[in-house]
Amino acid sequence: MESYIAEWLHLALRWLHVVAAITWVGSSFYFNRIDRSFRPPVPPVDRVSGQLWSIHGGAIYNYSRYPLGPGYVPDRLKWSKWESLSTWVSGACLLAVVYWWGASINLVAGGADSLSPAQAVMASIASIVAAWVIYDILCRVIPSDRMLSVVIAVLVSLSVWGFTFIFSGKAAYLHAGIVMATIMAGNVWFVILPGQNKMLQAIRDGTIDTFDVGADAKRRNFHNNYLTLPVVFAMIAAHFPMTYGHHYGWVAFLLLSGAGVSIRHFFNTMHAGKAQPRWIVVGLALGLATMVLLAPANLTGGTSAATASVDVAKVGAVIHTRCAVCHAPTPSMDGFTEAPKGFVIDTLDKAARHADQIRQMAVATDVMPPGNLTEMTADERRLLADWIAAGAPTK
Ligand code: HEC
Known part of the structure; x- marks a missing residue:
């Protein structure tokens, strides 16, 4: 009975989680595409930095970007916030049902020096909290954007490597994905949304012309943009034991994350009207390198010597x-x-x-x-x- 109920919770939560993630990733891709497609309006329009015409579903749409708002707070202002929250919360519930409830099957590494299921659950919770706290501190103390990106890439890499020592391969991948997804959701709720509220307040106070959006919010948007494809890979990788089950599975994770970042970068350059196809090539090369890394020893058909006498x-x-x-x-x-x-x-x-x-x-x-x-x-x-x-x- 218990496992039957767990299975239904699993189904319902996974369905919800996938749909929520589609809305979040979808609106993130959509806004990034629109944002990079804007061109200055001709003739200039007061307060408008970019304009875009778009056709969809039989109508033509006109978008205008007002970096500091139109001078007043519109009555109906559509926010993008529930997508990220519902994705994170449904993901956390799914984690609890599948990996905490089923810790002895899905979470623990197994073997003599493996954590107990209860310890593994504690480690899982700690990794989520630590991901956000460490990332947030780094954003506050490292002023250089480039240095920050490098440090975050190194830390995410270390985390997936470290997780392979405390969790099963599948759970190690998943937790590296959770680290990134938690950073992304935290950025939205703890930095980007409060920043937008401050901006609205400045419009109401009439101080908007001296308002500074802040470099911090911008770079957190930037991180969220580039983390999208690696996170989606981490979430679907559980279907591919050849990746997480391999001795160098954590290297494969890094190579494929790098591929995701490269391909995302290509799309960013393309929407900005300066497509750099070499980033697709870099992405494919990293994918190919991963294929070589994970190839089974007997891929070319060589069989082991002792084939004749198997009991x-x-x-x-x-x-x-x-x-x-x-x-x-x-x-x-x-x-x-x-x-x-x-x-x-x-x-x-x-x-x-x-x-x-x-x-x-x-x-x-x-x-x-x-x-x-x-x-x-x-x-x-x-x-x-x-x-x-x-x-x-x-x-
Ligand atoms: C404790 C129970 C248990 C034992 C013992 C076990 N498995 Fe599994 N097996 C599972 C679970 C649970 C899954 C589903 C894993 C998932 O959802 O990713 C699974 C999935 C699989 C799959 C993937 C099936 C598919 O269609 O996706 C294969 C293949 C497999 N097991 C082979 C084996 C082999 C071979 C052994 C013995 C060496 C074994 N299992 C022992 C629980 C077990």
Whole structure:
């Protein structure tokens, strides 16, 4: 019953989270595109720094940018704020249901010196708070924009590397994504929105012409713009064990984040009317470098030497004791009411048919068993490797 309710909460929250994130990322992309597309109006218009004509859905729209407002506070002023809050809150709830409630399966690294589920949950909470506090302090003490960007890139890199020591690979990636997403949501709620409120107050007070938007709000907007693609990658990477399950998964994370930043930069230059396609090339090159880094050793078809004599009975026993306690129609493992992801390998025949997936999850990586709950040994993984290399015989 408990896992059934957890599953429904998971479904509902994921649905909400994805929709909220679409609205946030969508409006962020949209405003960045509009903002960079503005050109000075001809003839000049009082207080307007840029204008843009756009066509959509059968109508032509005219946008005007008033950097310090039109001289009064419009009656109806549309804000962009609930997108970021709903994305962050739904994400935090999803984290709690999937990774805190299911900490022993999804969060802990497993192994002898692994954190306990309760400690891992504490570490997860601490990482979220620390992400914002450290980032915010850095923004206040480092005056140079360039230096700040470098320091933040280094810190995010260190965080994904550090998380691999305390969490499972999947949770390490996710937490690096949460660090970035928390920085982004914090920027909106703690810096950008209060700044906008001050600006409105200055318009009301008649002091707007001496109002300074502040370099800080600008660079936080800049960080949010460039973090978007790495965050989205971190959120979908859980579907790709070849990335987070690899020994150098954290390097792959950095390379692909770099690719995301490059590609974002290309779009920024394009909307500004000065497209620099070389940034697409940089992004693709980083993607290619990641493919090379993660390539399995036997990609070119080389098989291991010891293929002839695999003890098939032993293989059956390993899969039975290490995997099928969960991956069976009615699992014997506590907390499982059905085979996870519908993936059933309760007989050697079925295992043989799914040899490729088993290789991906338990040989090329040690993603399965999760947290090594069933205490699979390195020898057993080698046995599965030999069995698969021999063509996964069933007798
Ligand atoms: C403690 C229970 C448990 C054990 C033991 C376990 N798994 Fe899993 N397995 C899971 C869960 C939970 C998932 C879903 C993970 C996710 O959502 O990312 C999963 C997913 C998988 C998948 C991905 C299926 C898909 O279609 O996405 C494969 C393949 C897999 N396991 C193989 C194995 C193998 C091989 C073993 C034994 C070496 C094993 N598992 C042992 C719980 C278990």
